Amino acid sequence: MAKVIAPLPDTLSTWFASRGWAPRRHQTDMLGAAQAGRHALLVAPTGAGKTLAGFLPVLADLIDNPHEGLHTLYVSPLKALAVDVQRNLLTPIDEMDLPIRVETRTGDTPSDRKARQRVRPPQILLTTPESLSLLLSYADASLLFANLKTIIVDEVHAFATQKRGDLLALCMARLQAINPKLRRVALSATVADVDAYRAWLAPYGDIDTVETVIGEQGADPVIEILIPEGRVPWSGHSGKYAASQVMAEIGRRRTTLVFCNTRGLAELIFQELWSANDQNLPIGIHHGSLSREARRKVESAMAAGKLRALVATASLDLGVDWGDVDCVIQMGAPKGSSRLLQRIGRANHRLDCASEAILIPGNRFEYLEARAALDAVEAGERDEDDFRPGALDVLAQHIMGVACAAPFEESAMLEEVRSALPYSALTDEAFARVLSFIEGGGYALKAYDRFKRLVRDKDGMWRVTHPQFIAQHRLNAGIIVDQPVLNVRFANGRTLGTVEEGFAAQLSPNDCFFFAGTALEVVKMDTTDLIVRATSRPARIPAWGGTRMAMSTRLADRVRQFLASPDQWHRFPADVREWLEVQQARSTMPQPGQLLVETFPHEGREHLICYSFAGWNAHQSLGMLLTKRMEAQGLMPLGFVSNDYALAINSMKPVTDPKALFTPDILTEEFVDWVEQSSLLKRAFRDVAVISGLIERQHPGKRKTGRQVTFSTDLIYDVLRKYEPDHMLMDAAWADARARMTDVGRLGDLIDRAASTMLHVTLDRVSPLAVPTLIMLGREQVGTRLTEDALLLEAEGLVREAMRVD
Known part of the structure; x- marks a missing residue:
C-alpha cells in the first residue's frame, strides 16, 4: 500500500479538526497513491467518504501548488450526481476560503457557460462522458487539457461494462495522449472483480500501475422484508398492495426514498402512495423522463428537507447524498445485490450509522428473490461484471470527434485506441472498417456525399471533409439513444x-x-x-419501452438453492412455505443445475412451464423461438408469458417431448431468422446508426421527430441488408441485439444444458409453482392499473386447483 509522502496541508488539517474529524485510512491511502503518481481504484462502502477521498489529493495539491486552468475532471454517470457533488464539494472549499472554482458541465448547462468554460476553465470540472467527449472535439482541446492532472471516475461500476464506459475509456486514452502524466482515479462501492476494473482503468490495461485502496467497513445495513397484511400475492411485480403500509413507514421517518425499477412503476407507485396519504405528507417523484426543471425542483426540495418521501428510479440510485434520508424502500424485487446495496446506501449516509431498508416483494417468487438479495448483501456477494469488447459504433463516434479537433495520423490513432482496454484487441482490419465507414458510409453508401465525413489528405492525415460535419457531430454526439418521444406540456408552454x-x-x-x-x-x-x-378524471399509467431489468445470475442461483433446500423454508412466511410444500408433494422442485419442465392441461388448453431462472429477456426470446417450433410441429401454440423465473406457453395440443424443442440448433438458423424478421434488429440498427453518426437526430435549430429518424434508419437498414449484410453497422446491430435485447448469453447457456439436465414432469393439473406465471398468461398488459387483488380474484379457481392435495 502506498505510504503518505507528506502530511495534509495545514488548511486541510485545520478544517478536519474544526469538524471533529480525522482523515480515514483509505482517504490517506488515496493521498499516498497520488503523491506516488499512481493511478488508484478505491472500493469503499457507501457513506465512507469516497468522494472526499477522491478529491482530497486534488485539494491538497491545489492548496500547495495553486493552479490556473483545468486541474481535475470528475466524471459521473448522472447529471444529478454531478450537481450533488458540486454542492457538497463547495461546502469545504467555502469553509476553507480556497480560491478554487468548481463547475458542472452536462447537457443541462447553458451554452454561454459552456463557451466560457473553454476560455476560462475552472480548476475542477464535474461532467459526464458525453460532455467530455464533446469537449475533446474542439480545436483547443489540446490546450485545454494540456495541464490536466487528474480524472476521477465516480461509480465506475455504472460505466465500465457498457457503451458509455467504452466512450469514457476512449476519452481517457485521448487525454493521456495529450498529457502522458495524467493520473486516473476510480471510485465505487460495489465492485465484484477488482482486477477487472483496475485493468479497465489503467492505460493499456496494465493493472500494476493502479493502486487498489479498500475502504473501511462500516455498520451493517438493517434490511427487512415487509410482510403484507394478509398473504403474499401470487402475482404482480409492483408491490403496490402495500401502499398503506409504506405510507405508515414514511410517516414514522424523517425522509424516505422509495425506489422503483421502471419509470412506469414510479408513476404508478406515486399515485398509490398519494391515495393512501391520509396525513397529506409532502411526497415527490423523480425519473429520467421528467423535464430538467421538474427534476431540479424536486432535488432542491429534497436537499432542503421539504419532502417526507421521494419516489425515484435509477435516476437517483448512484451516489446522491441527502443526509436526512433515514430509510430506503425498494418496491418490487431489487434484481441484484449490488443494485440493492447501492440503493440502501442512500439512507443514513454515514459509515458508522446503519443504513435502513425495507423490501416490498411483488409476488411469491419475488419474496424468494428479496430474501436471496438480503442473504447476498449479508455475505458480501456482489453481482457479476460482464466485460465485453468495445462497441464499433462508439469507436466511430469517438474518432469523428477527435477528427473535429484536428487531423490525425492513422497508426498513432490505432495505438491510442488500443490503449483503452475495451479496444485492446481491436484488429487492423476492424479499425480499417471503422475508418472506411466514417470516410464514406461503406461500400453500399459510398455514392452519397452526405456520408463522406473523413478524407485522407496528401500527407496521409485523416481530416474532416467539410465544416458542416463538425457542427453535425457536436449536435448529435451521444451514447444514450432514447426512444422517439413527444414533449408533454401545458398550453402556456410549461x-x-x-x-x-x-x-x-x-x-x-x-x-x-x-x-x-x-x-x-x-x-x-x-x-x-x-x-x-x-384533470381529476381517472387516468392510466404511461408505458416506456426499453430492456427490462433482469434478475442477476447470482441471485437466480440463490433462489434455486432456496427451492431445493426444504430446511431453509422455515425462514419464509407461512403462505410461501405452504406454496413450496404443496409443490413438493404435487410435482417436484427444480434442483440447482436442473431444467424443470412441467406440462399439464387447464381449462381446455395444454400448458408447458419451463423453470430456467434465466431472466425476462432470455425467456422472451426463448418464448418466441419455442412457439415457432411448436407451430411448425402442428402443436397450435396460442401464446406465452414470461418473468425472470419461468416461461409459460399454452397450446391446443400437448407437448409430449419437450427435449425436441430445446435443441442447440435453435440458436443458429431459427434464432437468426427470428431476429431478422422481428423488429429487434431494426431497433438495434437505429441505435447504432445514431451513435455512429450515420443518422443525425438534430439539425441546427430543429430536432428530427422519432418517426423521421426511424424512417431514415429503416431505409438504410433495408439497403445494407440487401447489398452489404456484413457492413460494420450491421455487425454492431447484431452485437446489440444478442447482448442487450435477447440476452443471448444466458439463453445459450439455457439451451446448452437443456438436453442433459431437463426433468420433464407430466401432471394432470396446474402445479403451485406455475401459478405466479400462469396467472398472467393472456393478461399481461404494460402500463395498466390492474391490481394484484383483481388478478387474484380472477385466479381463485386456478389457485384452488393448484393447491389441492389429493
Missing part, C-alpha cells in the same frame, strides 16, 4: 417532460394519463408535442 411516441400513439383527445405525479387530459397532439391540462 414542459413537464417526455413520453414515448409508442405510448402517445395510443392516446386521443380527452384521454387521461398520469405523469409527473399529476393526472393529465390530452387536449391535442402534433408531431412533437402532447398538449395537456390537469
Whole structure:
C-alpha cells in the first residue's frame, strides 16, 4: 500500500479538526497513491467518504501548488450526481476560503457557460462522458487539457461494462495522449472483480500501475422484508398492495426514498402512495423522463428537507447524498445485490450509522428473490461484471470527434485506441472498417456525399471533409439513444417532460394519463408535442419501452438453492412455505443445475412451464423461438408469458417431448431468422446508426421527430441488408441485439444444458409453482392499473386447483 509522502496541508488539517474529524485510512491511502503518481481504484462502502477521498489529493495539491486552468475532471454517470457533488464539494472549499472554482458541465448547462468554460476553465470540472467527449472535439482541446492532472471516475461500476464506459475509456486514452502524466482515479462501492476494473482503468490495461485502496467497513445495513397484511400475492411485480403500509413507514421517518425499477412503476407507485396519504405528507417523484426543471425542483426540495418521501428510479440510485434520508424502500424485487446495496446506501449516509431498508416483494417468487438479495448483501456477494469488447459504433463516434479537433495520423490513432482496454484487441482490419465507414458510409453508401465525413489528405492525415460535419457531430454526439418521444406540456408552454411516441400513439383527445405525479387530459397532439391540462378524471399509467431489468445470475442461483433446500423454508412466511410444500408433494422442485419442465392441461388448453431462472429477456426470446417450433410441429401454440423465473406457453395440443424443442440448433438458423424478421434488429440498427453518426437526430435549430429518424434508419437498414449484410453497422446491430435485447448469453447457456439436465414432469393439473406465471398468461398488459387483488380474484379457481392435495 502506498505510504503518505507528506502530511495534509495545514488548511486541510485545520478544517478536519474544526469538524471533529480525522482523515480515514483509505482517504490517506488515496493521498499516498497520488503523491506516488499512481493511478488508484478505491472500493469503499457507501457513506465512507469516497468522494472526499477522491478529491482530497486534488485539494491538497491545489492548496500547495495553486493552479490556473483545468486541474481535475470528475466524471459521473448522472447529471444529478454531478450537481450533488458540486454542492457538497463547495461546502469545504467555502469553509476553507480556497480560491478554487468548481463547475458542472452536462447537457443541462447553458451554452454561454459552456463557451466560457473553454476560455476560462475552472480548476475542477464535474461532467459526464458525453460532455467530455464533446469537449475533446474542439480545436483547443489540446490546450485545454494540456495541464490536466487528474480524472476521477465516480461509480465506475455504472460505466465500465457498457457503451458509455467504452466512450469514457476512449476519452481517457485521448487525454493521456495529450498529457502522458495524467493520473486516473476510480471510485465505487460495489465492485465484484477488482482486477477487472483496475485493468479497465489503467492505460493499456496494465493493472500494476493502479493502486487498489479498500475502504473501511462500516455498520451493517438493517434490511427487512415487509410482510403484507394478509398473504403474499401470487402475482404482480409492483408491490403496490402495500401502499398503506409504506405510507405508515414514511410517516414514522424523517425522509424516505422509495425506489422503483421502471419509470412506469414510479408513476404508478406515486399515485398509490398519494391515495393512501391520509396525513397529506409532502411526497415527490423523480425519473429520467421528467423535464430538467421538474427534476431540479424536486432535488432542491429534497436537499432542503421539504419532502417526507421521494419516489425515484435509477435516476437517483448512484451516489446522491441527502443526509436526512433515514430509510430506503425498494418496491418490487431489487434484481441484484449490488443494485440493492447501492440503493440502501442512500439512507443514513454515514459509515458508522446503519443504513435502513425495507423490501416490498411483488409476488411469491419475488419474496424468494428479496430474501436471496438480503442473504447476498449479508455475505458480501456482489453481482457479476460482464466485460465485453468495445462497441464499433462508439469507436466511430469517438474518432469523428477527435477528427473535429484536428487531423490525425492513422497508426498513432490505432495505438491510442488500443490503449483503452475495451479496444485492446481491436484488429487492423476492424479499425480499417471503422475508418472506411466514417470516410464514406461503406461500400453500399459510398455514392452519397452526405456520408463522406473523413478524407485522407496528401500527407496521409485523416481530416474532416467539410465544416458542416463538425457542427453535425457536436449536435448529435451521444451514447444514450432514447426512444422517439413527444414533449408533454401545458398550453402556456410549461414542459413537464417526455413520453414515448409508442405510448402517445395510443392516446386521443380527452384521454387521461398520469405523469409527473399529476393526472393529465390530452387536449391535442402534433408531431412533437402532447398538449395537456390537469384533470381529476381517472387516468392510466404511461408505458416506456426499453430492456427490462433482469434478475442477476447470482441471485437466480440463490433462489434455486432456496427451492431445493426444504430446511431453509422455515425462514419464509407461512403462505410461501405452504406454496413450496404443496409443490413438493404435487410435482417436484427444480434442483440447482436442473431444467424443470412441467406440462399439464387447464381449462381446455395444454400448458408447458419451463423453470430456467434465466431472466425476462432470455425467456422472451426463448418464448418466441419455442412457439415457432411448436407451430411448425402442428402443436397450435396460442401464446406465452414470461418473468425472470419461468416461461409459460399454452397450446391446443400437448407437448409430449419437450427435449425436441430445446435443441442447440435453435440458436443458429431459427434464432437468426427470428431476429431478422422481428423488429429487434431494426431497433438495434437505429441505435447504432445514431451513435455512429450515420443518422443525425438534430439539425441546427430543429430536432428530427422519432418517426423521421426511424424512417431514415429503416431505409438504410433495408439497403445494407440487401447489398452489404456484413457492413460494420450491421455487425454492431447484431452485437446489440444478442447482448442487450435477447440476452443471448444466458439463453445459450439455457439451451446448452437443456438436453442433459431437463426433468420433464407430466401432471394432470396446474402445479403451485406455475401459478405466479400462469396467472398472467393472456393478461399481461404494460402500463395498466390492474391490481394484484383483481388478478387474484380472477385466479381463485386456478389457485384452488393448484393447491389441492389429493
